[in-house]
Amino acid sequence: MPSVKNAETLVAKLSEIAMRRYSMIEEGDRVLVAVSGGKDSMTLAHDLAMKRKWWPVRYEMLALHIVTDFAPESNQRQLADLLGSWNIPHVALEVPVIGRLKEGRAMNCYWCATQRRTELIRYALAEGFTKIALGHHLDDIVETLFMNMLYKGEMSGMAPMVRYVKYPLAVIRPLALCDETQIRAFVEEKGFGASTSVCPYDADSRRKVMRAKLRELTGGSIELKRNIFDSMSHVNPEYLA
Amino acid sequence: MPSVKNAETLVAKLSEIAMRRYSMIEEGDRVLVAVSGGKDSMTLAHDLAMKRKWWPVRYEMLALHIVTDFAPESNQRQLADLLGSWNIPHVALEVPVIGRLKEGRAMNCYWCATQRRTELIRYALAEGFTKIALGHHLDDIVETLFMNMLYKGEMSGMAPMVRYVKYPLAVIRPLALCDETQIRAFVEEKGFGASTSVCPYDADSRRKVMRAKLRELTGGSIELKRNIFDSMSHVNPEYLA
Numbered sequence: 001m002p003s004v005k006n007a008e009t010l011v012a013k014l015s016e017i018a019m020r021r022y023s024m025i026e027e028g029d030r031v032l033v034a035v036s037g038g039k040d041s042m043t044l045a046h047d048l049a050m051k052r053k054w055w056p057v058r059y060e061m062l063a064l065h066i067v068t069d070f071a072p073e074s075n076q077r078q079l080a081d082l083l084g085s086w087n088i089p090h091v092a093l094e095v096p097v098i099g100r101l102k103e104g105r106a107m108n109c110y111w112c113a114t115q116r117r118t119e120l121i122r123y124a125l126a127e128g129f130t131k132i133a134l135g136h137h138l139d140d141i142v143e144t145l146f147m148n149m150l151y152k153g154e155m156s157g158m159a160p161m162v163r164y165v166k167y168p169l170a171v172i173r174p175l176a177l178c179d180e181t182q183i184r185a186f187v188e189e190k191g192f193g194a195s196t197s198v199c200p201y202d203a204d205s206r207r208k209v210m211r212a213k214l215r216e217l218t219g220g221s222i223e224l225k226r227n228i229f230d231s232m233s234h235v236n237p238e239y240l241a
Numbered sequence: 242m243p244s245v246k247n248a249e250t251l252v253a254k255l256s257e258i259a260m261r262r263y264s265m266i267e268e269g270d271r272v273l274v275a276v277s278g279g280k281d282s283m284t285l286a287h288d289l290a291m292k293r294k295w296w297p298v299r300y301e302m303l304a305l306h307i308v309t310d311f312a313p314e315s316n317q318r319q320l321a322d323l324l325g326s327w328n329i330p331h332v333a334l335e336v337p338v339i340g341r342l343k344e345g346r347a348m349n350c351y352w353c354a355t356q357r358r359t360e361l362i363r364y365a366l367a368e369g370f371t372k373i374a375l376g377h378h379l380d381d382i383v384e385t386l387f388m389n390m391l392y393k394g395e396m397s398g399m400a401p402m403v404r405y406v407k408y409p410l411a412v413i414r415p416l417a418l419c420d421e422t423q424i425r426a427f428v429e430e431k432g433f434g435a436s437t438s439v440c441p442y443d444a445d446s447r448r449k450v451m452r453a454k455l456r457e458l459t460g461g462s463i464e465l466k467r468n469i470f471d472s473m474s475h476v477n478p479e480y481l482a
Contacts, residue, residue: 153471230394
């Protein structure tokens with residue numbers, strides 16, 4: 001395979017494996033792709049748009065970009081151009097994350113994430129989408145597992161596919177098997193790397209610390225991270241507490 | 242509480258919590274305590290002997306020391322004296338770990354552990370014991386979980402209590418909630434610290450590396466290690482893979 005397309009091929013293959021393994025797409029699915037403009041969600045949008053051309057099961061897709069009141073300008077123009085060039089229809093949805101804060105409450109990641117998620121679900125249900133696709137990758141998933149184990153005393157993370165019980169809707173994470181370095185390589189290969197939006201509140205220092213610690217733990221080995229990922233589906237209750 | 246008895250009280254309390262939480266001892270139990278002469282198993286033997294005087298449920302105990310053909314002298318004299326001084330009956334059992342190796346096979350931790358475990362179970366069943374008590378502590382358990390996650394892609398570890406399906410026998414780990422530093426402090430407090438036997442084949446370098454990595458991950462925090470331990474009994478399958 002030509003080395004110039006190496007990263008794209010690898011990411012496409014890994015997402016294909018994930019999508020097949022977890023049966024992420026069903027006939028007639030309407031997929032709402034959450035795009036921030038960062039490398040992960042843009043990789044996801046591009047990958048789903050490419051797959052749509054040949055994937056055995058038909059699906060529709062729309063990219064949804066949530067615009068918040070703390071980064072109203074962000075990278076909308078660039079985002080729109082890029083999505084347009086891939087023929088991905090897209091909409092922007094304004095969510096006043098700060099505006100919804102109760103008086104005296106400070107902005108935080110949890111609040112912001114909850115607001116975004118709520119709007120995403122609301123939009124998906126109102127517009128008849130059946131899947132919400134998120135750009136989380138292997139490192140995000142392993143990090144979340146470790147955050148929950150170390151700080152919450154819980155084994156839980158981000159499953160590659162989660163069906164809502166209350167709604168005819170599921171969250172899918174097609175990049176679940178992709179290492180962040182592979183996504184970074186893909187984005188560089190395609191040359192749309194620089195648009196990662198910077199959150200002015202980006203202070204989830206615990207997550208950053210965990211990312212660094214995990215790098216020490218695994219030595220950056222994708223194989224070891226995959227093993228950790230695999231362990232999430234190989235739970236031996238009788239050998240746990 | 243007088244500080245001179247601090248470590249003993251702490252270890253005794255933590256093992257009490259573990260023994261109650263996991264219902265480790267039942268009326269009339271005959272407990273076979275595996276003692277190597279190292280700090281962990283000696284702490285366990287001492288703790289179980291002390292608890293026997295007041296524990297609401299009666300149990301018998303015997304300390305079993307496995308003598309291998311690669312460390313035949315070890316610390317038997319010291320071990321016997323110590324156990325004797327605590328009024329713990331004890332026996333030594335010879336297991337030719339090297340002698341049983343198939344020709345051309347090298348000695349390794351897995352082989353040795355399997356041989357010891359087999360003999361322990363055989364002895365327990367033959368002599369009518371109902372519980373095998375092992376000295377594994379919090380760090381051992383967390384380390385094992387991480388070894389299995391990173392190298393085997395499996396979430397499994399050492400449960401505080403495991404019942405054999407085939408035998409009327411269970412393995413219990415009363416020190417499951419004790420941090421190694423707490424055991425070390427106890428052993429120093431009691432002044433029987435120096436007898437840790439050194440295995441001439443002690444080369445489980447992956448475990449040592451994991452121990453060091455876990456120290457980095459948790460910063461040595463007992464609270465974080467406890468959270469990891471707790472996560473083993475708070476598994477959310479729908480948020481895993």
